[in-house]
């Protein structure tokens with residue numbers, strides 16, 4: 001367990017470093033001069049040059065990279081060109097929306113997909129299984145934004161249970177904020193549940209054919225024990241990987257859903273920042289998104305070691 | 315004579331495949347007496363495993379289906395008692411050991427837990443008491459420092475050790491019948507001998523009956539009291555073990571014996587004499603004897619009429635027309 005853990009930690013650090021270099025160099029070669037954007041097109045060449053040296057834009061790639069890294073690590077962070085505040089603060093405030101949505105969406109996805117996938121696998125090719133597969137087909141085909149709009153039309157416009165969009169803020173109105181993220185999280189969760197249901201089903205079907213399931217039945221175990229203790233643990237191993245990817249992706253923000261519901265999340269932040277060429281924001285948010293994916297995968301790797309004892313030896 | 319412990323009558327198992335209905339087991343009758351070891355031999359694919367799985371209701375369904383027959387265990391018909399009653403029997407009165415020790419244990423559960431499970435479900439023992447007994451039984455099957463290995467996982471054990479775990483798991487509730495489906499086939503020769511002698515020792519201690527499935531006639535010779543030879547879903551010959559080796563009657567049995575390496579072992583590795591031809595696909599319905607196409611002694615009647623079991627000796631019978639026309643047997647072997 002310990003060597004596995006250390007190995008995974010080292011991999012995590014190396015990956016984060018690699019990601020930061022990639023993000024930095026992509027935005028380094030991107031056209032568009034931050035100094036020009038800050039001062040506008042009427043700026044004099046002298047003031048431009050002054051600002052450039054102030055921002056460190058006249059230094060070499062590596063010097064700028066390490067300066068950026070140092071800023072990140074010492075948690076001063078870069079400043080947004082547009083909002084005139086540290087990018088860190090921006091990210092944290094937006095994460096207060098995106099984080100809960102992502103987690104809630106995964107909760108919806110898991111509580112929908114696991115029971116349905118198991119149920120379908122246990123009734124392969126029978127009507128229950130066919131209906132579940134039909135539902136997942138629907139979930140795969142429907143675009144997120146459309147489902148989001150449908151939910152607004154039904155629950156907000158027709159029934160009036162929810163506001164049709166916007167976000168009051170956790171400090172202002174906790175219950176209202178929760179209600180504001182419920183529908184978008186549900187829309188995101190249902191779409192992800194479709195893939196997870198199919199995956200759970202096929203993984204269960206594969207595991208149920210294994211010899212050790214026959215052994216479990218030959219012992220006289222109850223079908224419930226066979227399914228939930230002997231089969232599910234094995235079947236979850238591949239499902240967990242995809243759950244991790246989905247969570248990482250959700251933490252990176254859902255640009256479209258956030259726009260449909262007018263939510264001030266990370267997706268909207270980066271979307272607007274790109275439009276306004278607010279490079280420090282784009283760079284740091286993209287780095288954060290990539291890091292979120294990497295870190296979630298790291299956590300999934302540790303979870304593997306917990307459910308699959310064979311992992312520790314590798 | 316007391317009634318047999320297990321009495322299978324005319325068992326028939328079909329698999330519904332895209333190519334049609336495949337009859338994997340075609341009218342098998344088989345009895346196991348109390349304390350007896352019955353060997354079931356035959357080439358790969360002849361229906362040995364399907365027969366044994368059918369006893370415990372473990373045929374994957376779909377595609378499999380038991381389409382006819384009775385399996386009497388003591389006085390209960392296992393095909394009629396219903397899934398819950400059958401489940402309560404499994405692992406308690408009838409246990410099973412499988413061929414592949416690599417894949418037959420659950421990779422994500424500790425072995426102690428897996429051995430303890432039958433006690434928890436059949437005896438309602440709390441986990442701690444069941445684990446205690448599991449440790450004792452693992453010591454009985456000679457797992458070194460068994461108590462320390464309760465929390466080991468199957469991948470941490472060698473093939474032979476895993477098969478010992480399987481044996482402990484099957485025997486822990488003291489079953490009346492043990493069905494062992496090729497328990498040693500996947501193991502090294504030396505380990506094979508150890509596992510076999512362990513099984514036989516445990517069997518002697520507990521007066522259990524055993525149905526031993528194998529395609530290794532050497533194993534049968536060492537362990538079984540009686541032998542049944544299967545071919546293409548049917549039992550073609552049944553005899554006490556010495557009779558079968560001394561006077562094999564059915565040409566298929568004779569072929570099997572010829573293909574067996576000498577027990578002394580100096581011609582192991584030499585190419586075995588195989589029976590020419592292949593088993594007919596089980597989706598075909600054949601008139602006559604299923605072995606006729608491969609049989610060196612086949613004559614007209616073999617292809618037209620299906621032979622019924624006929625007695626050769628007390629306890630020794632075969633399904634072959636040569637019984638009525640002994641002169642037709644060619645000179646070979």
Ligand SMILES: Nc1ncnc2c1ncn2[C@@H]1O[C@H](COP(=O)(O)OP(=O)(O)OP(=O)(O)O)[C@@H](O)[C@H]1O
Pocket residue numbers: 329331336338356357358359360361362363364365374377378529596
């Ligand atoms: N799940 C299944 N689906 C379709 N056919 C099957 C299935 N299981 C077994 N059969 C068929 O039943 C027949 C008998 O198989 P069985 O496993 O009993 O053979 P066996 O005598 O145990 O052979 P081996 O020595 O290889 O274990 C085979 O022809 C096989 O094709």
Ligand SMILES: [Mg+2]
Pocket residue numbers: 362363364495
């Ligand atoms: Mg078999």
